Amino acid sequence: MQKRSIVPIVYILFLMLPIYWLVAMSFKTTNEILAGFSLFPQTFTLEAYQTIFTDPTWYWGYINSIIYVTLNTVISIAVALPAAYAFSRYRFLGDKQLFFWLLTNRMAPAAVFALPFFQLYSAIGIFDTHLAVALAHCLFNIPLAVWILEGFMGGVPKELDETAYVDGYSFPRFFVTIFIPTIKAGVGVAAFFCFMFSWVELLLAKTLTAVEAKPIAATMTRTASSAGYELGLLAAAGTLTIIPGAIVIYFVRNYIAKGFAMGRV
Amino acid sequence: MKTENQKAWFFVLPVLLLVAFNALIPMMTVVNYSVQETFGDNLFFWEGLTWFEQILTSERFHAALGRQFLFTFLILIIEVPLGIAIALSMPRSGPWVPVCLVLMALPMLIPWNVVGAMWNIFALPDIGLLGYFLNHVLGINYDMTQDPIAAWATIITMDVWHWTSLVVLLSYAGLVSIPDAYYQAAKIDGASNWSVFRYIQLPKMKNVLTIAILLRFMDSFNVYTEPFVLTGGGPGNSTTLLSIDLVKIALGQFDLGPAAAMSLIYFSITLFVSWLFYTLMTKDDLN
Numbered sequence: 001m002q003k004r005s006i007v008p009i010v011y012i013l014f015l016m017l018p019i020y021w022l023v024a025m026s027f028k029t030t031n032e033i034l035a036g037f038s039l040f041p042q043t044f045t046l047e048a049y050q051t052i053f054t055d056p057t058w059y060w061g062y063i064n065s066i067i068y069v070t071l072n073t074v075i076s077i078a079v080a081l082p083a084a085y086a087f088s089r090y091r092f093l094g095d096k097q098l099f100f101w102l103l104t105n106r107m108a109p110a111a112v113f114a115l116p117f118f119q120l121y122s123a124i125g126i127f128d129t130h131l132a133v134a135l136a137h138c139l140f141n142i143p144l145a146v147w148i149l150e151g152f153m154g155g156v157p158k159e160l161d162e163t164a165y166v167d168g169y170s171f172p173r174f175f176v177t178i179f180i181p182t183i184k185a186g187v188g189v190a191a192f193f194c195f196m197f198s199w200v201e202l203l204l205a206k207t208l209t210a211v212e213a214k215p216i217a218a219t220m221t222r223t224a225s226s227a228g229y230e231l232g233l234l235a236a237a238g239t240l241t242i243i244p245g246a247i248v249i250y251f252v253r254n255y256i257a258k259g260f261a262m263g264r265v
Numbered sequence: 266m267k268t269e270n271q272k273a274w275f276f277v278l279p280v281l282l283l284v285a286f287n288a289l290i291p292m293m294t295v296v297n298y299s300v301q302e303t304f305g306d307n308l309f310f311w312e313g314l315t316w317f318e319q320i321l322t323s324e325r326f327h328a329a330l331g332r333q334f335l336f337t338f339l340i341l342i343i344e345v346p347l348g349i350a351i352a353l354s355m356p357r358s359g360p361w362v363p364v365c366l367v368l369m370a371l372p373m374l375i376p377w378n379v380v381g382a383m384w385n386i387f388a389l390p391d392i393g394l395l396g397y398f399l400n401h402v403l404g405i406n407y408d409m410t411q412d413p414i415a416a417w418a419t420i421i422t423m424d425v426w427h428w429t430s431l432v433v434l435l436s437y438a439g440l441v442s443i444p445d446a447y448y449q450a451a452k453i454d455g456a457s458n459w460s461v462f463r464y465i466q467l468p469k470m471k472n473v474l475t476i477a478i479l480l481r482f483m484d485s486f487n488v489y490t491e492p493f494v495l496t497g498g499g500p501g502n503s504t505t506l507l508s509i510d511l512v513k514i515a516l517g518q519f520d521l522g523p524a525a526a527m528s529l530i531y532f533s534i535t536l537f538v539s540w541l542f543y544t545l546m547t548k549d550d551l552n
Contacts, residue, residue: 086276109487116291245374
């Protein structure tokens with residue numbers, strides 16, 4: 001048993017190395033970065049972080065990203081909950097086909113949809129809003145949320161529903177006050193995945209925004225190309241994008257493994 | 266047993282409308298472009314299947330498709346066995362389990378362009394940790410902006426770094442669902458480690474592994490941002506995968522017709538291969 005644990009340790013070290021390098025870079029001065037290799041920052045500086053926290057084009061990038069990711073998670077979970085309930089409890093005309101069709105949307109390359117999305121959202125006048133990105137990300141997040149929630153709901157015995165109706169609960173009251181609390185782990189896991197895929201996606205988010213709702217990732221690419229590659233600044237911005245994900249994952253740490261397994265195939 | 270209830274459609278209606286809005290309208294736009302030629306000013310001319318013929322016979326498309334299949338193939342044969350091996354060697358319980366899972370999941374939560382930028386900084390020949398180590402400690406001449414092999418090794422390593430954890434987490438979820446009684450029975454029978462793996466662990470992981478392989482196939486086949494930020498498709502065209510080529514045609518050259526035809530061919534290949542994987546892996550369940 002002891003000898004085996006070397007494998008995960010080596011693997012985690014491998015995962016941490018590039019992250020360490022990014023964080024180390026973010027504390028170096030530009031001069032030090034360009035001067036050559038150093039394993040630790042020699043002249044420790046917070047200059048890059050200072051730039052990010054004082055320049056609105058930088059910090060608004062983070063705020064924009066967090067707004068549309070949150071919006072997307074709320075919309076996805078809100079519409080996926082009743083749908084997943086329907087799939088897990090009832091048979092209806094075309095249910096299997098619909099379920100499969102939903103999943104196929106996860107297979108569409110974002111590159112395929114970038115241009116039509118731009119035209120569609122411009123046509124209905126919500127281009128460059130947080131809502132546009134949130135709605136666009138629904139394409140792949142809703143199917144995923146339905147899939148995960150359906151798995152969790154399938155694990156809840158039907159007797160729970162029947163008992164509640166016998167006790168005189170109406171459907172909405174049962175759904176909100178009994179059913180959702182019962183599968184709250186599933187809601188947490190589904191929300192986690194929606195957050196994750198919306199947070200990491202860049203191509204659509206970048207295509208659908210210009211100024212008002214520009215995500216942090218787009219600010220970073222612009223800096224990378226225009227300012228002659230300010231590595232320290234780029235590294236600091238990158239480091240800050242890891243933090244929200246790390247916070248969210250900490251909250252669902254006990255459900256991650258289970259959440260993955262509950263999806264049905 | 267599920268009850269028959271057509272009113273259930275009302276529950277799925279919001280999902281249906283939202284996804285259809287996002288999927289059908291853009292898809293119809295793509296179909297529309299794929300059979301027409303445009304010279305700007307919203308003037309369109311019917312072209313029939315010209316673009317499809319052009320794409321299907323173009324060497325550029327074949328080359329990009331070949332690179333894409335090679336990439337996905339390498340990703341799957343590295344990440345799936347590695348992920349299973351790591352999951353098998355993890356402790357089943359204890360205080361370290363959540364710590365391991367959180368650290369392992371971390372790469373998946375980093376925005377994709379940051380993953381590319383991070384590996385770029387990591388691999389810079391003289392000032393990156395990896396580049397410096399390879400060049401100055403091991404004495405290998407490594408520069409991924411010049412050498413196609415080095416560029417390929419780097420994008421593969423980056424993807425292994427980024428996504429192996431998905432396979433680990435899924436396999437691990439399958440493993441912890443195996444009751445202890447199974448292992449005790451195997452022990453009494455004097456089963457070897459291999460037979461425990463082959464006849465107890467692998468069958469129990471089958472469902473989650475199907476999800477893992479499907480997700481890894483779809484995502485690696487559609488990968489765009491990370492290799493684009495890391496190598497920009499170069500040196501030359503050596504790492505221009507299908508998505509990168511598609512974006513070049515659609516947004517770079519603004520050739521809407523060929524790009525749309527290519528999108529549809531691309532999407533059909535993804536759908537077909539996913540369906541193939543799914544059917545092959547769930548075949549035993551049906552019999």
